[in-house]
Amino acid sequence: MKKKYALYPGCLMPTEQYAYELSIRESLPLLDIELVDIDGFSCCGEPMKSVNRLLTLYLSARNLALAEKHKLDLFIPCAMCHLALSECRHILGNNPEMKKRINGMLASEELTYKGTGEIVHTVDLLHDLVGVETIKQRVKKPMKGIKLATHYGCHLIRPTEIGRPVDSEHPMKMEAILEALEAETVDYPEKLDCCGGILQINLPESALTKTGQKLKAVQEHGFDGFVDVCPWCHKMFDSRQSKAGETVAAKLDVPVFYLTQLLGLALGVKKEKLGLELNLSPVDKLEFG
Amino acid sequence: MSIVDLTSMGKSQTELRKEINGQLSKLQDEISDYCFQCAKCTAGCEAHKLLELEPHKMVALLKRGLIDEMVNSDIIWTCMSCFKCRERCPQRVAPVEILFALKNMAVVSGKQIPGKYTAMLQSILSIGLIQDVQEVTTRDNKTMKRDELGLPSLSKPCDPAKFQVGLTKIAVEKV
Ligand code: SF4
Ligand code: SF4
Numbered sequence: 326m327k328k329k330y331a332l333y334p335g336c337l338m339p340t341e342q343y344a345y346e347l348s349i350r351e352s353l354p355l356l357d358i359e360l361v362d363i364d365g366f367s368c369c370g371e372p373m374k375s376v377n378r379l380l381t382l383y384l385s386a387r388n389l390a391l392a393e394k395h396k397l398d399l400f401i402p403c404a405m406c407h408l409a410l411s412e413c414r415h416i417l418g419n420n421p422e423m424k425k426r427i428n429g430m431l432a433s434e435e436l437t438y439k440g441t442g443e444i445v446h447t448v449d450l451l452h453d454l455v456g457v458e459t460i461k462q463r464v465k466k467p468m469k470g471i472k473l474a475t476h477y478g479c480h481l482i483r484p485t486e487i488g489r490p491v492d493s494e495h496p497m498k499m500e501a502i503l504e505a506l507e508a509e510t511v512d513y514p515e516k517l518d519c520c521g522g523i524l525q526i527n528l529p530e531s532a533l534t535k536t537g538q539k540l541k542a543v544q545e546h547g548f549d550g551f552v553d554v555c556p557w558c559h560k561m562f563d564s565r566q567s568k569a570g571e572t573v574a575a576k577l578d579v580p581v582f583y584l585t586q587l588l589g590l591a592l593g594v595k596k597e598k599l600g601l602e603l604n605l606s607p608v609d610k611l612e613f614g
Numbered sequence: 615m616s617i618v619d620l621t622s623m624g625k626s627q628t629e630l631r632k633e634i635n636g637q638l639s640k641l642q643d644e645i646s647d648y649c650f651q652c653a654k655c656t657a658g659c660e661a662h663k664l665l666e667l668e669p670h671k672m673v674a675l676l677k678r679g680l681i682d683e684m685v686n687s688d689i690i691w692t693c694m695s696c697f698k699c700r701e702r703c704p705q706r707v708a709p710v711e712i713l714f715a716l717k718n719m720a721v722v723s724g725k726q727i728p729g730k731y732t733a734m735l736q737s738i739l740s741i742g743l744i745q746d747v748q749e750v751t752t753r754d755n756k757t758m759k760r761d762e763l764g765l766p767s768l769s770k771p772c773d774p775a776k777f778q779v780g781l782t783k784i785a786v787e788k789v
Contacts, residue, residue, distance in 0.1 A: 334769055341748040343763050350765075366769040367742035367777065374695070375717040376731055379630075379784050384738075387780070433779040434771075479660075483697035484708075493701050519660040519696040527691055527729025531664055535694070600763070602752040609753075 328454060329359040330400035330445070331392050333410075335556070336368050338403055342556035344600030345583045349402055349447070351598045352589035355463065356455045363395055371409035371480070372526065385413035386427045389444075390436040398443040400450060402585075404481035404555035405522075407446045407490075414440060415487040446481060447554050447584060449490035452498040457505040465593035467507035471611060473587075474548040475499040475510060476539075476562065478555040479519050499552065499584060506591040515542040522557035530572065536561040537573035550580040550611055552587060559583060563606045581606040630784075631722045637715050638681055645712075646677035648705040655699035655709050665692035669699045669709035676712055681719070690716045691728050739778060742771035 338345050353360060370384030389410055392399045401407040417424040418440055428437055445454065475496075482493045491498050494517070500510040521535025540562060543551050553559045561569065563581035570577035581604060589599045590613050601608055653670040661667035667689055675684055684690055693713045700708035721727055727735075734744040747760045747768055760768065771777035 336743040336745060339747075339760070339765070339768050340743065340745050341750055343750060343758070343760060343765060346765060347763060362766055362769065364769055365772045367771050368738050368744055372734060372744055373731075373738065374714055375691070376721050376727065376735060377630075377718055377784065378714055379633075380781070383780065383784055430780050430783040433783070434773070434776050479694075479696040479698070483701040485701060486706075519694050521660075521694060523694050524692075526731055526734070528665070529729075531692070534664060535660065602754070602756075603750060603758070605751075605753055 327357045327359060329361060329397065330450075331363050331395060331397040332360045333366055333369075333388060333392070333399045333401045333406060335366075335401070335403040335406040336372075337556040337560065342559060344586060344603040345402060345556055345559065347598065347600035347603075348583055348585035348589045348594075351594045352585050352592055353450075355589075355592045355594070356451070356459065358400075358450065358455070360400065361395075361397060363391065363397070365391055369403075369406035369409035371405045372523070374409075381409055382413055382416060382423070383427055383430055385409045386417060386438045387431060387434070387436060389413060389440075389442060390431055390438040393439055393442045394436065398445070400445055400447075402447050402554070403557070404446065404478035405557055407444065408480040408487075410444055411489070412487050414444070446490050448477070448481065448498050448502070451502050451584075451588070453490075457501050460502065460505040460588075464506055464591045466591055466613065468503075468587065468591055468613070469507050470509070472509045472511060472547070472549045473503055474513055474543045474546070474551045475503070475516065476520070476551060476553045476558055477517075478553065478558045481555065482517070499554065502584065503552065503587070506587060508587070511546075511548070513543065513546050513548075515539050518542075520553075520558040520561040522561050525557075525561070532561065533565060533569045534572040536565060537569035537571075537575065537577070540566060540569060540577050540579050541573050541575045544575070544577060544579050548579070550582055550608075552582050552584050554584045563604050566606045578607045578610070580604075580608040580610050582608060627722055631719075634715060634719050634722055638676075638712075638719060641712055641715060642676050642679060642681070645707055646673050649673045649677065649703075649707045650705065652704065654702050654704065655707075658698040658702055660694045660696040660698060661692045665689075667692045669693075669713070672712060672716075673707055673709055681716070684716050685720045685723065685725070688728075690720065739781060740774070742774070742777055743768075 370381030524532035
């Protein structure tokens with residue numbers, strides 16, 4: 326069954342985390358997902374929640390309203406954006422007064438938030454909508470003998486109260502997807518630890534320490550690679566890995582991938598099309614057929 | 615529309631401050647009472663070991679009305695918004711939301727906003743996104759831009775003036 330989504334890029338993915346976007350655009354159509362580009366999206370507002378929560382709510386509602394205007398459901402690859410838009414739906418769904426107020430503000434751009442559209446993230450799109458069986462059937466290059474650690478990202482798994490696509494204490498959907506690619510996954514004690522990404526804004530050293538601590542543990546557990554599904558997390562674990570290593574006095578060399586890069590490889594997409602040259606961690610350590 | 619409207623003590627901020635103050639009083643009166651200081655929030659807090667944030671103590675301080683003290687403290691800016699405290703609190707207190715309200719109060723009271731928040735806000739006001747397209751480096755040190763990778767043009771607000779009008783209302787809108 327073909328399904329159509331508007332791709333909501335957010336800020337970080339389309340301005341620097343190109344590997345995620347490239348691998349999404351290459352691999353999802355192979356699973357009968359049609360992605361539509363809409364002009365006019367803005368920041369989801371989540372990075373601004375510490376500055377002004379109303380601004381967050383407004384920006385999220387604005388993006389949801391824009392998708393509604395195009396009568397499209399939203400595919401949101403960033404965990405942080407997905408949280409902001411989920412929470413907006415939750416708040417405006419339960420608070421008609423706030424909905425009215427936000428809609429009053431949205432009128433300046435001729436937008437109205439109704440709450441009719443659906444939203445999905447990479448993980449539930451692949452696991453719940455496409456399904457692991459379909460993925461299994463389409464795998465051309467299985468990832469046999471590769472042991473991977475997963476990282477979901479705090480914003481994807483909590484808070485349950487507003488509705489999240491995976492379980493907060495025992496998330497397993499990425500594992501199921503990776504196993505459909507015939508890779509091996511193993512749980513590890515630090516699996517739910519934060520990447521520190523948000524602190525990059527005001528306490529960058531501490532942010533890197535969080536990243537370093539988690540990657541060091543992953544390295545010591547002997548994983549072949551580390552898989553994430555959020556541009557903020559990936560920026561920390563991949564783009565800033567060597568700096569993160571300095572904060573914990575470790576020489577880190579953990580290959581870090583976006584889930585969609587591995588998916589693309591397994592589906593037979595050429596390496597060059599998945600932005601793998603943009604990963605700054607040593608992804609060449611892994612040989613893919 | 616300038617950054618001042620959203621962050622400073624300007625006249626338009628009176629309503630916003632009242633509103634955030636109202637949120638904090640509500641949290642103090644209705645929510646902090648549920649907390650029985652079990653410290654489950656602090657046990658899992660991502661900022662606890664590294665930066666000494668103790669969410670259960672923040673709730674205790676709120677209960678005692680020591681709001682200004684917290685608003686003026688750097689500790690509120692150490693939260694990583696991992697939402698573990700909200701997820702795991704047996705009393706549904708959500709210290710992380712209290713911290714957001716306190717930080718919002720600090721901003722609207724004209725306190726210095728730490729780090730890159732101001733630059734990000736400025737960027738949102740002008741192009742709708744926290745940053746514009748960046749040049750990136752490949753593993754073998756080539757520089758690349760979005761269009762060179764064959765990606766379509768960036769989605770951002772089509773009419774920046776209208777977009778800004780919407781944002782301005784945040785600073786002046788009445789509750
Ligand atoms: S977990 Fe909840 S009840 Fe326990 S100390 Fe923290 S805020 Fe209070
Ligand atoms: S959201 Fe903030 S206060 Fe709550 S557990 Fe995470 S870092 Fe600690």
